[in-house]
Amino acid sequence: MAGSDGDSALRLRGLSKRYGEKTALEDVSFSVGAGQMFGFVGPNGAGKTTTMRIVLGVLAADAGEVLWRGGPIAAQERRRIGYMPEERGLYPKMRVRDQLVYMAELHGIGKEEANAAAERWMQRLGVAERAEDAVEALSLGNQQRVQLAVALVHEPDLLILDEPFSGLDPDGVDALSGALQDEIEARGVPVVFSSHQLDLVERLCDSVAIIAAGRIALSGRVADLEGSLAETYREATRR
Amino acid sequence: MSPRRAVALVAERELREGLRSRAWRASLAIQVVLVAGIAIISIVAAGGDGPSKRDVAVVGPRAERIGVKAREEQRDFGIELTLKRFGALAPARSAVSDGDIDAALRGRGLTIGEDPDQALEALLQNADRVIAGEDRLRRAGLSRAQADAALNPPPLRTTEVEPSGGEGGGGLAYLGALLLYIAIISFGYAIASSVVSEKSSRVVEVILSAIRPSQLLAGKVIGVGLLGLIQISIIGAAGLLIALFGGDLSLPDSTAETVALVLLYFVLGYAFYGCAFAGVASLVSRQEDSQSTTSPLLVVLIGSYLATNSALGNPEGSLAQIGTFLPPMAPMLVPGRAAQGALAGWELAASIALMVVSILIVVRLAARVYDRSVLRFGTPMKLREALALSRRR
Numbered sequence: 001m002a003g004s005d006g007d008s009a010l011r012l013r014g015l016s017k018r019y020g021e022k023t024a025l026e027d028v029s030f031s032v033g034a035g036q037m038f039g040f041v042g043p044n045g046a047g048k049t050t051t052m053r054i055v056l057g058v059l060a061a062d063a064g065e066v067l068w069r070g071g072p073i074a075a076q077e078r079r080r081i082g083y084m085p086e087e088r089g090l091y092p093k094m095r096v097r098d099q100l101v102y103m104a105e106l107h108g109i110g111k112e113e114a115n116a117a118a119e120r121w122m123q124r125l126g127v128a129e130r131a132e133d134a135v136e137a138l139s140l141g142n143q144q145r146v147q148l149a150v151a152l153v154h155e156p157d158l159l160i161l162d163e164p165f166s167g168l169d170p171d172g173v174d175a176l177s178g179a180l181q182d183e184i185e186a187r188g189v190p191v192v193f194s195s196h197q198l199d200l201v202e203r204l205c206d207s208v209a210i211i212a213a214g215r216i217a218l219s220g221r222v223a224d225l226e227g228s229l230a231e232t233y234r235e236a237t238r239r
Numbered sequence: 240m241s242p243r244r245a246v247a248l249v250a251e252r253e254l255r256e257g258l259r260s261r262a263w264r265a266s267l268a269i270q271v272v273l274v275a276g277i278a279i280i281s282i283v284a285a286g287g288d289g290p291s292k293r294d295v296a297v298v299g300p301r302a303e304r305i306g307v308k309a310r311e312e313q314r315d316f317g318i319e320l321t322l323k324r325f326g327a328l329a330p331a332r333s334a335v336s337d338g339d340i341d342a343a344l345r346g347r348g349l350t351i352g353e354d355p356d357q358a359l360e361a362l363l364q365n366a367d368r369v370i371a372g373e374d375r376l377r378r379a380g381l382s383r384a385q386a387d388a389a390l391n392p393p394p395l396r397t398t399e400v401e402p403s404g405g406e407g408g409g410g411l412a413y414l415g416a417l418l419l420y421i422a423i424i425s426f427g428y429a430i431a432s433s434v435v436s437e438k439s440s441r442v443v444e445v446i447l448s449a450i451r452p453s454q455l456l457a458g459k460v461i462g463v464g465l466l467g468l469i470q471i472s473i474i475g476a477a478g479l480l481i482a483l484f485g486g487d488l489s490l491p492d493s494t495a496e497t498v499a500l501v502l503l504y505f506v507l508g509y510a511f512y513g514c515a516f517a518g519v520a521s522l523v524s525r526q527e528d529s530q531s532t533t534s535p536l537l538v539v540l541i542g543s544y545l546a547t548n549s550a551l552g553n554p555e556g557s558l559a560q561i562g563t564f565l566p567p568m569a570p571m572l573v574p575g576r577a578a579q580g581a582l583a584g585w586e587l588a589a590s591i592a593l594m595v596v597s598i599l600i601v602v603r604l605a606a607r608v609y610d611r612s613v614l615r616f617g618t619p620m621k622l623r624e625a626l627a628l629s630r631r632r
Contacts, residue, residue, distance in 0.1 A: 058614055106449040107240075
């Protein structure tokens with residue numbers, strides 16, 4: 001199955017990364033179309049997080065390139081990405097509202113607009129009543145909602161989410177995936193997320209890439225898979 | 240977004256969250272109480288400089304003349320005398336032995352208690368001597384004015400020699416050095432722990448998806464520095480206010496300049512050490528590990544402080560002169576040398592220039608280390624490794 005897509009929004013071409021002797025990524029390529037929900041699956045240590053960090057620019061690749069809307073991605077465009085790292089990261093003692101406003105401002109949003117966006121996302125993700133509480137006082141599920149709000153608060157052009165659903169109860173999964181689908185429908189934002197919950201990926205995503213030992217084993221549309229995603233995954237990661 | 244705005248946003252957050260934090264407020268309150276305590280103690284101790292109040296019983300006209308004469312001279316002896324007239328010696332004596340009054344005079348007899356006050360005794364002896372002299376001179380036929388003139392020659396012409404460096408500057412110099420040392424060490428640690436906590440909470444990865452590591456570093460150093468400046472200003476102002484209003488503690492004329500220099504060198508010293516602390520702190524991802532990487536810096540800082548203390552003992556000496564141009568030492572030493580009047584203008588200019596150059600070097604090195612290590616989690620990274628790694632993270 002060819003993953004290349006003529007009008008892809010995000011395209012990774014031949015990414016390689018080594019840490020000393022260890023090869024983390026080897027010739028990683030795939031594309032994500034505008035308005036697509038894209039699942040990125042693979043075993044632990046296969047290279048998902050490294051790939052995402054390279055797209056974000058917090059890590060540099062040894063070879064290959066990241067293309068955005070046809071050209072090499074620029075620093076300015078990278079700042080328009082919304083990111084949720086696998087290791088959640090928030091200021092524990094900072095209030096929820098302040099945190100969201102700060103993150104929005106760091107992404108270049110003006111003060112007033114940042115306040116409005118923070119309010120909107122707290123409402124949307126059901127943490128508005130905790131706005132004045134320190135993040136550390138929230139349950140883990142609610143912290144995860146705040147983390148997603150941080151990724152969304154500056155109206156990003158692209159969302160990169162590392163294991164956004166892990167550790168969430170079904171209500172939390174519905175709230176988060178609902179918010180993501182709204183973003184895709186309303187603004188055509190492509191969403192790339194990694195997950196170990198294959199049934200969830202199969203249910204939510206249009207396309208997937210399976211990575212194993214730093215290489216892309218398979219990428220393409222979910223509808224084109226011959227069996228279930230779980231079967232394909234087992235097949236792909238066994239090799 | 241402009242780099243300046245990114246730095247400003249980070250600095251503003253550090254400042255706002257710092258001012259809001261309970262730990263910061265508590266440590267400020269403790270320090271203000273400490274400084275106020277020291278100021279109050281020194282005022283009370285300095286209170287001994289005022290005249291001491293003494294009560295003296297006088298029995299009979301001769302004793303009263305001595306008492307009145309003594310009151311004329313009391314200021315020179317640092318005594319404020321109150322005379323109490325007694326009809327007889329016995330009750331006056333028992334008042335002395337009860338400790339109600341300090342001495343009793345009858346005729347030319349003086350009764351004083353145990354542990355006598357030498358100044359009081361000298362005052363009374365002197366008064367008696369003057370009266371006896373007056374009486375003799377009058378009997379020899381001199382007029383009252385002539386007798387007065389003979390007994391009160393003009394005082395010795397006295398010339399005060401200024402101690403080199405001006406009065407009081409020495410004490411202020413040590414105090415300034417201590418204050419700067421404490422400020423640099425506490426804010427060095429504040430910035431280090433702030434850097435490590437961003438790494439340990441992993442929030443740094445989210446931040447760095449928006450701004451560059453050097454912008455984050457600069458913003459943090461500036462924000463924590465402003466917090467420090469606010470803290471030492473409040474503490475300094477509290478101490479000064481109490482000293483000025485509470486007692487007759489006089490400040491040397493050069494105080495304003497000293498305070499300005501202390502603030503300037505706090506900024507320079509903090510920039511120097513703060514960036515270094517931030518750089519080495521970024522090597523670790525857990526607070527427990529930060530002790531080991533910051534300890535070499537701590538050794539440099541403590542060594543510089545000890546050297547500064549001995550240099551201030553001889554502010555014109557070679558250690559003081561060399562230290563003025565050593566960036567780790569100069570921030571604590573230079574304001575102190577200036578307070579003692581031992582600093583030449585060119586030395587100050589050269590010292591500031593050297594500080595600025597060394598800060599630029601430290602900032603570059605720290606930004607480099609920070610840039611390369613801040614997203615490396617797990618075991619602490621070696622400083623050499625962080626400095627040597629290629630530009631690509």
